[in-house]
Amino acid sequence: MTSLVTATGVTKNFGSFTAVDNVSFEIESGRILGLIGPNGAGKTTLLKALLGLTDCEGQLSVMGLDPFKQRKKLMQNICFIADVAVLPRWIKVSQLLDYVEAVHPNFSREKANELLQQTKIMAHSKVKELSKGMVTQLHLSIIMSIDAKLLILDEPTLGLDIIFRKEFYANLLNDYFDEERTILVTTHQVEEVENLLTDIMFINDGRILLDSPMEALSDTYTEIAVSGDDADRARGLGPIAEGQMFGKSVMLFEGISREHLEEFGDLRTPSVADLFVAKVKGARK
Amino acid sequence: MIMHQLALVKREIWEHRSIYVTPAAIAVVVSLGVLAMLMFASGFAAELDVAIFGAQNLAGDPERKAVLTGFFLGTSWVFIIALAILTVFYCLDSLYAERKDKSILFWRSLPVTDAETVVSKLITAIFVIPLVTVIGIVATHLINLIIVSIWVSIKGGDAGVLIWSSVSLLDNWLAAFIVVIASGIWMSPFIGWFLLVSAYTKRSPLLMAFMPLVLIGLLEGIILRSHMFAENVLGRGDGLPLFRTVDIEKFFDEEQWRIAEDATSLLVHLDVVQFLTSPAMWAGVLVCGLLSTAAIYVRRYRDES
Numbered sequence: 001m002t003s004l005v006t007a008t009g010v011t012k013n014f015g016s017f018t019a020v021d022n023v024s025f026e027i028e029s030g031r032i033l034g035l036i037g038p039n040g041a042g043k044t045t046l047l048k049a050l051l052g053l054t055d056c057e058g059q060l061s062v063m064g065l066d067p068f069k070q071r072k073k074l075m076q077n078i079c080f081i082a083d084v085a086v087l088p089r090w091i092k093v094s095q096l097l098d099y100v101e102a103v104h105p106n107f108s109r110e111k112a113n114e115l116l117q118q119t120k121i122m123a124h125s126k127v128k129e130l131s132k133g134m135v136t137q138l139h140l141s142i143i144m145s146i147d148a149k150l151l152i153l154d155e156p157t158l159g160l161d162i163i164f165r166k167e168f169y170a171n172l173l174n175d176y177f178d179e180e181r182t183i184l185v186t187t188h189q190v191e192e193v194e195n196l197l198t199d200i201m202f203i204n205d206g207r208i209l210l211d212s213p214m215e216a217l218s219d220t221y222t223e224i225a226v227s228g229d230d231a232d233r234a235r236g237l238g239p240i241a242e243g244q245m246f247g248k249s250v251m252l253f254e255g256i257s258r259e260h261l262e263e264f265g266d267l268r269t270p271s272v273a274d275l276f277v278a279k280v281k282g283a284r285k
Numbered sequence: 286m287i288m289h290q291l292a293l294v295k296r297e298i299w300e301h302r303s304i305y306v307t308p309a310a311i312a313v314v315v316s317l318g319v320l321a322m323l324m325f326a327s328g329f330a331a332e333l334d335v336a337i338f339g340a341q342n343l344a345g346d347p348e349r350k351a352v353l354t355g356f357f358l359g360t361s362w363v364f365i366i367a368l369a370i371l372t373v374f375y376c377l378d379s380l381y382a383e384r385k386d387k388s389i390l391f392w393r394s395l396p397v398t399d400a401e402t403v404v405s406k407l408i409t410a411i412f413v414i415p416l417v418t419v420i421g422i423v424a425t426h427l428i429n430l431i432i433v434s435i436w437v438s439i440k441g442g443d444a445g446v447l448i449w450s451s452v453s454l455l456d457n458w459l460a461a462f463i464v465v466i467a468s469g470i471w472m473s474p475f476i477g478w479f480l481l482v483s484a485y486t487k488r489s490p491l492l493m494a495f496m497p498l499v500l501i502g503l504l505e506g507i508i509l510r511s512h513m514f515a516e517n518v519l520g521r522g523d524g525l526p527l528f529r530t531v532d533i534e535k536f537f538d539e540e541q542w543r544i545a546e547d548a549t550s551l552l553v554h555l556d557v558v559q560f561l562t563s564p565a566m567w568a569g570v571l572v573c574g575l576l577s578t579a580a581i582y583v584r585r586y587r588d589e590s
Contacts, residue, residue: 053393072396072397072398073396074396075393075394075395075397076396079394080394081394082387082390082391082394086388086389086390086391087388087391088300088386088388088391088392089386089388090299090300091299091300092299095296095299098292098295099292099295099296100395102288102289102291102292103289103293103395103397104395104396139391
């Protein structure tokens with residue numbers, strides 16, 4: 001496995017506010033990493049640093065390049081969709097394709113036409129005439145026609161209805177993703193991407209709370225539902241979070257082996273959403 | 286690199302359709318004006334026997350040429366004034382609109398540097414808009430010469446002699462081309478300034494561009510009691526070092542009320558060498574370069590979130 005992204009001690013300050021605080025991580029190629037965090041956690045700032053849109057302190061290398069200093073070269077191998085619909089409203093679909101074809105060496109016009117034929121988007125339409133869902137489809141079609149090693153998606157499905165959201169991720173997995181490619185995605189709708197991810201990272205207040213492959217989550221995190229006396233005994237093992245459901249206490253444990261917990265009943269691997277809430281609350285205590 | 290620039294400049298023309306719509310609109314308006322003028326003139330058929338431009342019972346050849354050249358020149362000036370206004374609005378919009386509609390995030394997701402982008406806007410402002418203007422001027426002249434020719438022919442005049450051989454088309458067009466391109470280069474420090482304001486300002490670029498210029502001029506007048514800024518910066522448009530000092534007497538013979546033959550050449554009034562060797566012109570180019578570089582840095586370092 002080769003590291004596509006290496007970050008060591010990355011920090012970004014805006015005046016006295018620290019948006020990203022001494023963050024270190026690696027992303028290996030061929031993975032789909034979900035970056036999850038509440039609003040203002042530093043997700044977008046971190047992505048911007050990776051994309052060379054903002055400078056930062058610390059060491060940051062993306063495909064062996066310094067993103068801020070070698071942005072043009074980097075952009076030949078990275079694609080990104082930002083969290084707001086950013087396609088210019090005045091442009092025609094055909095003009096947009098002409099332009100990308102002219103400036104991007106790894107763009108395939110045939111592939112883009114092929115993808116667009118599956119949609120209702122017309123070549124002579126202007127972006128402002130398209131619905132929000134169609135604009136995202138158009139953007140994704142362009143992005144998927146670019147042979148890039150790293151795809152960064154910042155809240156790509158924000159404001160879209162459920163049908164478009166499902167289609168978006170299905171297209172991404174079926175038509176785009178392969179071992180050569182790496183995807184980094186941020187989203188609020190954790191449930192929707194949970195099953196796609198190979199790796200997950202939680203970020204809050206500019207710090208990383210969790211950085212783990214998905215398959216390792218079940219080794220580290222366990223959820224049990226207990227009642228009565230069992231609850232007190234289980235509490236003795238130090239759950240990182242506890243909640244009530246149907247009269248039972250639902251506890252989430254970190255780093256407690258499954259053997260210790262089996263006596264209390266059925267063990268489950270917590271959902272990413274529950275784990276996220278537990279981690280963020282834990283960090284705030 | 287060149288292919289990139291071509292694509293980028295094309296993109297500018299797609300976005301700013303006024304670059305070609307404005308000259309086209311002027312061409313239509315001027316042509317309609319000429320038609321109206323010809324109709325009006327036909328009411329005075331006794332005084333002007335064929336039409337204003339072809340009147341053969343009035344004065345001599347040089348006079349008829351002068352009238353046509355005057356018409357050419359007047360049309361060109363309408364275009365040049367429109368060019369100035371168009372360029373100001375284009376520059377102020379060029380780096381501001383993309384931030385306002387957030388499309389800058391899309392443009393910057395492609396392998397194009399900020400320098401390439403700003404340079405494409407500079408090329409559009411200094412060369413593309415003027416070139417389109419020259420095309421507009423030439424087209425308008427041709428359209429109107431054809432209209433006038435048809436009119437003169439209907440009235441029984443010889444359009445070939447009265448109209449087409451009376452004007453030095455190439456002389457006029459070359460002069461228009463030189464004046465338009467030279468004006469763009471001469472006024473380039475303003476173009477650089479507008480680009481910088483466009484890249485920097487958070488709101489009302491027009492106000493932000495002109496307010497400092499007016500304020501500096503005013504403050505200098507009040508505090509220093511001098512007008513250096515007003516004369517050299519605000520008044521720069523008057524100082525284009527391209528024109529020869531015109532000796533009226535050379536062209537106009539007062540005693541006979543005749544116009545000299547070569548008065549109808551516009552090129553004789555232009556001094557390209559004087560323009561190219563003007564320190565003020567090169568100083569302006571330098572200032573334009575510095576301000577544009579600043580615009581590149583603002584686009585690169587500004588955080589859009």
